[in-house]
Every structure is written in C-alpha cells, then in structure tokens.
Amino acid sequence: MALSTHTTTTDFLLPSIHSAPPFFTQQLHPASLSIATEQWIQLILKYARHRRLFTIKVEDSEAPGNNWDEVLRNERINRKVLPSYLTYILAQMVSKKLAVYEPPKQDRSVLIYWRLPEEWAEVLHDWVSSTGNLNTIMTFYEITDPPIASPLSGLPIPLLRQAIAILSRSNRAQIIAIAEGEGVRFFPSTGKA
C-alpha cells in the first residue's frame, strides 16, 4: 500500500507517514513509540515554522477549529491524535528543550522553539540594526507588531523577553521600566564577545 504525501491548503507538504493510520496511535512498543514520537516532533516543528505558530496546546487536539487541525487530524483516513498522546509528545519536546511549558508549572500548553532563543536574539538584534533603531528606546509592542511585517511579527512576549535577556548578557540590550510599562534599548555589538 503506497502512502502519499499531501499538500495542505496552507501550502504545507505533509510527509507520507501522515497518511498512515498507525501514525496517529500511541504505540505500545518502546522502539516504535520513540520513532513515531520523533517524527511527530519534527512535523510539529516544521509546521510551526511554516505557519509561524508559537504555541501548541493539548486542547488543540480535543476539538477541531484551531490552527493545528491540518496536522493533528487527517480527515482522509479518519484519524486524529488523541489528547493523551499529544500530552506525551509535548512532554518529550520539553525534555529535549525544543519547547517550554508556558505559562510555567502546567503541562497543557507549550511555547515551541522552532527557533532557539539564542537565534531569536540574533534575529532581533539584526532587525533592530537594519531598521536604524539602535540606541533608541523601543516598546515591546513596537517589536512584536511593527507596521511593516518583520521576522519578529507576532513573537510572544515571553520569547521576546528571553531574547532580550540573552542580548543584555552581551551588553547589547537594556530594559527600561517605568510605572506604565516596559521598554528596551539596543546597542551595537562592540565586536568583543
């Protein structure tokens, strides 16, 4: 039985394994479970990168009508990922440092690291330099919601904070806080690490 890949309406190519019914069942045998879970993790990362989705929640598998339908469900073979399996997959992603529980201390919703915070820090600094905003004070809203789309549009605030923290360790960012809210100022790289 030949499995085929399938391109979704959002122009994402689903791998052929997605057309196999067993893929959607949590395997009992440890070896097949780890292989299948690894495939699911890669699929989730790829899809998140493609659609610029930053979070995935267990409740996305509980009911349709959300951003993850195309991946968590396959109507053509009438299969979907059960919430219990998704909980397990999320736990695996967190343990491999590919995601974090956000908000912390719960296990139903994660922030996906399809790009590591260190990489986000570099992207952030490059964008600030190229738009001529070094040494100026910026608000978080300015960064996540700029009038012109940028690689950082829609970045969740927790991830933005992590990127800023990484930059401030190398003296390239400084957070300014006042009563009404927070802002950040970026500095050029000095060339010294």
Added chain:
Amino acid sequence: MGGNQSVPKITAQDRAILDLKLQRDKVKQYQNNLKAVLDREEAIAKQHLQAGHKDRALVALRRRKYQQGLLLKTDGQLENLQQLVSTIEFSLIEVSVLHGLKQGNEVLKEIHKEMNAESVEKLLEETAEAREYQREIDEMLANNLSLDEEDTVQAELRELQAVVRAETEPSKDVLPSAPTSEPVATEPLAELQEQIEVGSDLARTAIPA
C-alpha cells in the same frame, strides 16, 4: 567589575521618551479596535438591510460614522505624540553633537598651545641653515675628486646610460631580407660529384689485384 559598564545609564529623558512611546502604542491599539468595530458595524448594517430593517441599519451606519470621526481625531493625537517624540530624540542628538564639538575644540586648543608660531619659525630657520651647510659639504667633496677619477666616473656614467637605453628601447636586430629567386646550390653539389667519381675509380682499380 561587572559587565555592565559599557551600557549607558538610564536617564530621566529616556524614561520620558518611553512614556510617550507607550502612550503612542496605546493610541495605535485603540485605533485598531476602532477599525474592527467599524467593520463589524458595517456587517451588522448589511444584515439589517437584508432582514428588511431599514431603520436599524440606519442606526448602525450612524454609529459607524461617529466612530470614523473618533478615528480621525485619534490620528491627529497620534501625530502630535510622534512629533513630540521625534523632537525630543532629535534634541538629544543635538546635545551630543554639541558635546562632541566642545571636546574637539578643547583638544585643538591644547595642540595649539604646544605649537605656537614663533617656535615653528625658529624650527624652519634652523632646518634651512642645516640644509645649506649640507650643500656646502657636498660641493667640497665633489671638488676633492681628482681629474682622472672624474674622467673614469664620466665614462662609467656613459656606459650605464647605454645599458639603460638598450633596455628601454626595443632591440633592433638586423634581420636578413627574404630571397627573391630560387636558391641555387653551387659548390657543395660539385664536391659531391667529385667524391662519387673518386669512389668509382677506386673500385675499378681494386679488382685487377
């Protein structure tokens, strides 16, 4: 010391700028809300018209018009805020430019103190004297060469000039001109014929023995 020395301190002006920018963000978000409400009101008005409630549609459209007016007003406020922010940021730049100029000016003054006009003049005079002295010495040395040595030196110079000229000008080798008639072999062929005759004579004389 800690690693934070290269990061400048946060001044009160920075906080003021941040405050203005946060206000600007709030106005922008309010505008986005208004735009969403406008679209919804238009959809509601359409629905009412389709259901045949002309008066309700009219009410919805009036509400929409009012909100459009609000949107325009907030545009004006946004512009004010932006202008204020730009003015403050620009004046901060001006201050730093002025500071730079002041520092440059002071450095220039220090340099001028060391380099006053009199000492420069004295230095130039001394250099001119030294150069003159050196020229005299050269002349004396030049006169010390005897007549013979002078001739040898002149000959060497002429040789060197010839070498340099040969190197710089392209070589003018004399090439032979191309032949205009068929080549004629004269002596070598005659010699060869003689040798053949001599050889045959020898052969004849050998047999009778």
